Amino acid sequence: MPDLPAQLRRADELYFDSASQVVLDRWSNGWVVLLGDAAWSPSLFSGAGAATALTGADLLGTLLH
Structure with a gap:
């Protein structure tokens, strides 16, 4: 670091x-819901945002069906 x-x-x-991360108390407000990396990424630097976003979208679709 000195040089x-x-x-x-x-x-x-x-x-x-x-890099910044916003931590929220909840992911929804009425009909507005955070999806994808915004709601499902386990960590800002995990590299698993896309996989967990797809899993979350699938789960949401299942629950709404």
Whole structure:
């Protein structure tokens, strides 16, 4: 870490990003429901968002059927 500023000055390209996660008490309000990664991802960095989103959508469809 001590030489990070010098390395950044020498870099030809720099990419910087941030990740955020919102934690809610509930996922629905009346007829409005969070679906997909917004509701079903177990962790921001788990890499399982798509699989769990599909599972959640299937479960929701089953329960509404």
